[in-house]
Amino acid sequence: MTSSYSADVVDDAPVMLAAYYDGLNGVARVNGGALSKTTDAADGATFTINEIQVGRDNNTPRNYQGEMIVLNTSDLTTIQKVEGYLAWKWGMQAKLPAAHPYSTTNGTSGPKKSVPSATVTLAGTVTDSDDTPSVTWSDTGDGTGTGTVIFEDVNDLNTDVSFYGSGTYILRLTVDDGHGPVFEEVVITVSEPNNVPSFTADPIAGSGATEDIAYSATLAGSASDDDAGATLSYAKVDGPDWLSIASDGTLSGTPGNSDIGANSFTVSVTDGIIPTPIEATLDITVNAASVAGTPIFIDLSSASAVSHPAGDGKYWNALGQADGSLDHSVANVIDVSNASTTIGLAIDLTNIQAGGTSGAGFGGTGVNGPSGADPFDEAAVITDGIFNNNANNGTAVFSFTGLAADTSYAFSAIGGRASNGDDGQIIILDAAENKLGAAAVTTETTHTLLNDGTVLDFSVTSNASGEIFFEFRKADPGDTDGSATINGLSITSASPADTTAPTLASADIVDDQGGSNINENDLVTYTVTFSEDMDDATVTAADFSNAGSASVTIGTISETSPGVFSVEVTPTNAGTLQLQVPAGASLSDAAGNALDTASAIIDDTTITVSSLFESWAGGSFNFETDTNNDGVSDGLAFLLGANDLNENAASLIPAGNSNSEGNLVITFNCLNADNRGSAVINIQFSNDIGVSDSWADHTIEVPETSSTVNGVVFTITPNGTMNEVQAVIALSGLDGLFSRVQGLSSP
Incomplete structure (x- = not known):
């Protein structure tokens, strides 16, 4: 059976032609866009494309080139894929009917799915020293991909191949020199084409806002993306300054008096893949606030x-x-x-x-x-x-x-x-x-x-x-x-009833150190800014703690302006500092609405707190190490007032004498509590150098002021950063007594 199709053409304008044969129903068709010519044929008949006449300018000869794909199938989906492929490849997509799944106007699929999922160039290599073998490319059909695979030339080592569906495809290159074929296979993975996100409406009608009242809404759900698992990110492109748009679509801000009326914003959405975000208009009407308590006559x-x-x-x-x-x-x-x-x-x-x-x-x-x-x-x-x-x-x-x-x-x-x-x-x-x-x-x-x-x-x-x-x-x-x-x-x-709970974000807990490292006992002042005026009676030291590892003292809390509080925090040992409002804390705004503290609200900045010993040593040194081998540990040298690690601290060791009552008197200087931080200095004594009378049984921390501790009489004389210490230890009938000082990094 022979079929021919003639199409009128305009010079330099493309014409779309496709042909297929439906062997099951005995129908052969040459398709030119929405036009077709059908010839019935008996099952098993031969279908021959004899001639396709595309016309010629009567005055000037023209050469035409094109592409025809012949399919032996009645599957409409496959036919439409080929039609879409040809149309888009040759720039004829506008000629596809509007209802065609790959037309420019079909919103369900559209041009993004009307071309092959991928086209690649294969690069085969064959080596045969004595023959010229034949080569053949084929699709094994063993991959997960179910789309059509079309080779431009199955006998070309470097042919192009197009895939009409996602998944993995296993392609085989078979070589035969007449002595038996051999083959190698390559696996190609084709991903789904990316779908462009779109707004469901343009312009977007935003919910109304009110002057001087914090606005809260979201763009989430206003745009969609057909790609499973796509993450959409929103942004503000243009519009009045009062509105902010977070990447998750959250709208926030407080409009002022000058914003009353219609407000128009340009917003965008992207899936992180498309080169240019999609834009739309967001309309928000800002209503005037009531003027509480002001009569209008x-x-x-x-x-x-x-x-x-x-x-x-x-x-x-x-x-x-x-x-x-x-x-x-x-x-x-x-x-x-x-x-x-x-x-x-x-x-x-x-x-x-x-x-x-x-x-x-x-x-x-x-x-x-x-x-x-x-x-x-x-x-x-x-x-x-x-x-x-x-x-x-x-x-x-x-x-x-x-x-x-x-x-x-x-x-x-x-x-x-x-x-x-x-x-x-x-x-x-x-x-x-x-x-x-x-x-x-x-x-x-x-x-x-x-x-x-x-x-x-x-x-x-x-x-x-x-x-x-x-x-x-x-x-x-x-x-x-x-x-x-x-x-x-x-x-x-009258003022509208306030039923909105206050909020506090991690970013609204800000320290005055800029996140820099500090030493223990350094005062850090935090500024904590709530979303609205708070009942200051509910904002107490019990509502704050450290989420880090350092122990802290919460000091003075004062309200500097409505909803803004100054919180003084002092770390008392080394570690990290992150001020938090812990889970379960009870704070409320001026109207009695409670702050949501189901989860802790933690400062997003971590401050490293060094011990005063580490600061003195210039790094993280071991308290027990004797860096300069002077017989005094680094920690004890620090406590006794050595200038640095290199100073010989042997001369700072306490001196021991007896007084007129025959009691042991030892004298030395040590750093006061403000300058030694969490480190402590102890006096220890024993009647046999700890052999049977343990030093640990007679360990007394040196106090900050003159006092008697466990029978030991301390006289403390402050002198700048140091304390001059005299300790009198009664012999209590013993023939002799030994004493020493001990330094510890923490109590």
């Missing part, structure tokens, strides 16, 4: 307060400005003079909360927050407030936005004092302007505003979006004679 006493003639019943929506004023020009006038339906007064406090002057007022009288029991007592006109006019019985809805989320706000309101005025009602609403039910965060949902000028105090908790809604109406809708008037409001935010 809203004067509604007169229409003239918002640049309208008094009594015309028109009011503006208003937007809070950074200077503490309300901008009444940003929305349409609301005409409530004959309101019979719900009207609204929208008050956006975003900028006021962010940077407004303390006690700022909004327009008209009472701008600066009048003093006195009645905060609105100075109102010039107590008429024409937000009202329900006579029989119209409409309602005015107040909406406050730009507040801190889930925060309690205290309101004060004052009603009208007109002779025909009615009492009013303030009813707390939800975002859909429904009256709050029993599940409301406030204990009361309806408050009566009297017409006699009495100030009404009530509180409302903002919702998760930082909003508060309430309506004002006449308490008695059936009364058609009077009007209920609200002439003024003030709003004061």
Whole structure:
């Protein structure tokens, strides 16, 4: 059977051709991209590619070269692999159908898997002194790789070979000179191609942040990688300085007042393999913090307060400005003079909360927050407030936005004092302007505003979006004679409840030595910085210890600024020093939230502590060694005040005499406790040089001050770094007594 395929071509433009024969179904096909020509053939028929005409420019002869792979298979996966291989090799990938597994637009596999897993050049060597043997490359099929293996020329020692799947492949080079074949094998391992990580969304919608409050979130999970076991690393490329991004995706930082509003960051992810990280945009909105304890006065006493003639019943929506004023020009006038339906007064406090002057007022009288029991007592006109006019019985809805989320706000309101005025009602609403039910965060949902000028105090908790809604109406809708008037409001935010536990990182425990080596008895002052203000009563010496090997004394602990503590530590012997908050320590912030100490929090810097003897000796010398052979051990020479290892310390040996009572008196000089560190000096005595009367039975440590110890009378006279020592030892009826001094590196 002969099949031919003719394709129209454009000069210098590639055309993709592939052919395969399905012997099982008796179908032969020449495939040119999405085009095909099929010819039926009986089983066992011969399939011959007779001619492929790719066209020719009618005016200028052209030479064409290309590549055709003929497969005897009906396996669609294999066919598609070859199609992908040819398309990408010859730059025709854009011609593959979008649904093709190796097209440029297929997100499941895409171009990263549309080429061979690997192509290598084999380099065989054959030696035969009397014949020219034939050579043949083949795949034994014994490796773990299951992909197709294609040799460019199986009879070429140095052929290229392509692998269409990962795993190990065992290739055999067979050589035959007519006297029997021989072969050698080579094992080639093909790894999976690396998949490029990608963000699941761009831009990424980050969780909201709040001004002056530590922000915590993560990018982990916002990107994915198809490679099993891939480790993704995140980074910040650009954006406002307040946000930091750790390599594991952790977001942290504290936005300030200047960061309020939309914040956009460029972030990146990499698997550590790709040459250029993948970037995306991260959007975070920073909300204004509540201004705790600062009342914001809203004067509604007169229409003239918002640049309208008094009594015309028109009011503006208003937007809070950074200077503490309300901008009444940003929305349409609301005409409530004959309101019979719900009207609204929208008050956006975003900028006021962010940077407004303390006690700022909004327009008209009472701008600066009048003093006195009645905060609105100075109102010039107590008429024409937000009202329900006579029989119209409409309602005015107040909406406050730009507040801190889930925060309690205290309101004060004052009603009208007109002779025909009615009492009013303030009813707390939800975002859909429904009256709050029993599940409301406030204990009361309806408050009566009297017409006699009495100030009404009530509180409302903002919702998760930082909003508060309430309506004002006449308490008695059936009364058609009077009007209920609200002439003024003030709003004061309470600080949100602090339920966040403090944190302390290893890097926030910092010594004043820069990690340098120190000597025992040297004072080290640590600065310990918690994430927030702490209850200083809970930060005590019992909450710190040494994770290293040196014994330490925890000294003075003082709070230098909110959440920052100075901790004095003195190592009392040689070893290492790493200050820690040990597991189980009990510390809490000012709100009572406990620091997590399930595991110890250990300084990430280790300080080496040398003994004073090692410092004197200039290194790690043995206390018992006699370096200069003067008959005095190095340790004892140190204790007796020798200048260095080379000084002859024999002259420093204690002198012994008897006093008028016949008692033994020995005198010598030794370093005081501050200058000998953990080393100790003892007096020992025996009546027979330790033969039967053991020295150890009469060993007494030399004290720092004059005293009597176990019958030995010590007189101590301080002299700079040294103590002058006199020790009187009673003979107690003995004919004689021997005494010596002993030096030890530690008690």
